[in-house]
Amino acid sequence: MNKLSTLCIALxxxxxxxxCTSKTTxxxxxxxxxxxEFLAFGDGGYHVDYPKTKHISNPKNEQQFIAAELxxxxxxxxxxxxxxxxxxYIYPDTDIATEQGGAQAVGIAMAKLCESKNCQFAIQLxxxxxxxxxxxxxxxxxxxxxxxxxYAPLEPLFLADPNLVVYSALGNHDWKSSRKGVALQTxxxxxxxxxxxxxxxxYSYKMGEPGNDVEFFVLDTNMLLAGQTFYEVPLNPDGSExxxxxxxxxxxxxxxxxDEHEGPQNGEDLAQLTWLEQGITSSTAKWKLVYGHxxxxxxxxxKYSEGHVLRKLLMPTLxxxxxxxxxxxxxxxxxxxxxxxxxxxGNSIGKLPLIxxxxxxKMRGTHTPFAQYQERQYPEYDLLWSKSFVWGFSHxxxxxxxxxxxxxxxxxxxxxxxxxxxxGHFSFAKRTR
Numbered sequence: 001m002n003k004l005s006t007l008c009i010a011l012x013x014x015x016x017x018x019x020c021t022s023k024t025t026x027x028x029x030x031x032x033x034x035x036x037e038f039l040a041f042g043d044g045g046y047h048v049d050y051p052k053t054k055h056i057s058n059p060k061n062e063q064q065f066i067a068a069e070l071x072x073x074x075x076x077x078x079x080x081x082x083x084x085x086x087x088x089y090i091y092p093d094t095d096i097a098t099e100q101g102g103a104q105a106v107g108i109a110m111a112k113l114c115e116s117k118n119c120q121f122a123i124q125l126x127x128x129x130x131x132x133x134x135x136x137x138x139x140x141x142x143x144x145x146x147x148x149x150x151y152a153p154l155e156p157l158f159l160a161d162p163n164l165v166v167y168s169a170l171g172n173h174d175w176k177s178s179r180k181g182v183a184l185q186t187x188x189x190x191x192x193x194x195x196x197x198x199x200x201x202x203y204s205y206k207m208g209e210p211g212n213d214v215e216f217f218v219l220d221t222n223m224l225l226a227g228q229t230f231y232e233v234p235l236n237p238d239g240s241e242x243x244x245x246x247x248x249x250x251x252x253x254x255x256x257x258x259d260e261h262e263g264p265q266n267g268e269d270l271a272q273l274t275w276l277e278q279g280i281t282s283s284t285a286k287w288k289l290v291y292g293h294x295x296x297x298x299x300x301x302x303k304y305s306e307g308h309v310l311r312k313l314l315m316p317t318l319x320x321x322x323x324x325x326x327x328x329x330x331x332x333x334x335x336x337x338x339x340x341x342x343x344x345x346g347n348s349i350g351k352l353p354l355i356x357x358x359x360x361x362k363m364r365g366t367h368t369p370f371a372q373y374q375e376r377q378y379p380e381y382d383l384l385w386s387k388s389f390v391w392g393f394s395h396x397x398x399x400x401x402x403x404x405x406x407x408x409x410x411x412x413x414x415x416x417x418x419x420x421x422x423x424g425h426f427s428f429a430k431r432t433r
Contacts, residue, residue: 034400036208037118039110039157041393042125042293042328044360045149045173046101048089050140052131055098062088065097076301077237078367084389086363087414100414102391103153103361108418110393111156113410117395121164121207122157123216125328125357126171126293128185133174135181146188150195153361156418158194167205168197171293171328172222179261202272204279208286212400215285217276219292221327224313225306226258227269232305239369240377241304256305273313280321287398287405288432290318291326296354297338297381299374300330301367311338319343319352323431324405326396328358332366333394333409334386335426341380351382353428355407357394365389385424387411392423403430 060068069085086099113119129149134142157164168189175182182201189195197203201220206213231253233242247253264270280288295303296311306329318325319340337351366388374381392411399406409423 034212035118036212036214036287036398036400037120038207038396039114039119039122039393040125040291040326040355040357040396041106041110041122041360042169042358043127043171043331043362044103044106044124044153045128046130046361047103047149047153048091048098048101050130050138050145050149051098053138055096059094059096061095062090062097065099073365076367077235077239077369078301078365079369082365082368084363084365086389099362100416101361102359102363102412102414102416103149105412105416105418106360106391106393107153107156109410109412109420110154111160112418112420113395114157114160119157119161119164119395122154122166123218123291123326124166124168125291125326126169126221127173127328127358128168128171129181130173130361132176133178133181134184134188135177137177142184143188146185150185150188151192154194162194164194166195167216167218168195169218169292170197170201170220170222175222175226175262176259200268202275204283206285208398208400211286213285214287214289214398215280215283217280217288217290217322219276219290219314220272221292221294221310222262223264223269223272225256225294225309226262227264228309228313230256230305230309232256235301235367235370238373239301239367239371240373273317276314277317280317283321286400287323287430288321289324289326290314290322293327294329295327295356296325297336297374298330298334298356299366299368299371299383299386300332300364301370303329304370315340315352316343321432322352324353324355324428326355326357328356328360330356330358331362331364332386332388333357333359333390333392333411333423335384335407335409335424337382337384339380339382349433350429350431352431353405353407355394355396357392357409359387359390359392359411361391363389363391384426385409387423404428405430 089100189197233247334356336354339351390411395408397406405428408425411421
């Protein structure tokens, strides 16, 4: 019996911004599946054929490229002996270097994993289209761009299971060019049987049979951040966070200014927060999972200011009602928890799992001094596991017999073979009643 014939996917009436889709309801299952199993990957929309403008306008050879990477590494007060970089790609008939992307290798690896593990669907955690989203001012055709960056890396999955659907979130790179670019991506996905995204960028959907189901709440975290005023504060040489007021006075604090088109219109950021709170509060699903592009905590050392902002916006709701939060943004694999002690946890039980799976095409390193600082400074925070400078993804299992959330992390090597390497498995008791 194949996976489709054993799969029970019930896409219920969705909340607020999106209606149900026939992409999953056309199949008539012959048997119910008690557990819910899916892939989670993010930041997969990078390919060397779509480079950042600076890599072409200010080209570097391999030695210069690595030297620039090292300079950035040391500027952030990272240990020299921990420096690494992604594999280098040289454009044909030139000496221009850039980082090699791993999206195709990750797509192959996910398809291989799904030969032995059940993959009922997948969630895509944003930054689906690098570097500037659709509608980028680079003279390239957007339909081809979307195919090359979004569909093509996942084609091995769709060849193995033509009915697999990827439920996508938006990231900051998807928002780079314009609102038209966001709309182009959303409209393109609406025409693809293997992709789904709510037309407003945030939406909910259910999977599983009633009583053993999960409701996902997909956030547009870029919109939430664009509605806030905050500063990026540089780290101190020892890896600790700088004092905000001192950084403002010294001129080292950088006010986070979003492009005008990213700014919320007619209070849509506040509407999203209200939608999330009302939707997850009234959800009848057994499991409630929330995902979006940006992190709440991480050890990368560059996204912590965004984390501070989003925790204030989201944690009161997540701590009380969610069984976990899944993100990308950091180009690595991480597993953390927050014990919710700084927020009214209400009916919650146990720590909130925070899964980061943002290594689907790019690599990033850990900031070890910053990670150690966070462990000392924030008793509510705990880093359970991480893997940096890798390409990879995760597989999540909602075990309805044991009432546990399981997450497994996988990487694939730099040789682009798509080999699957299992890195670790972790399990959490269900949090919410």
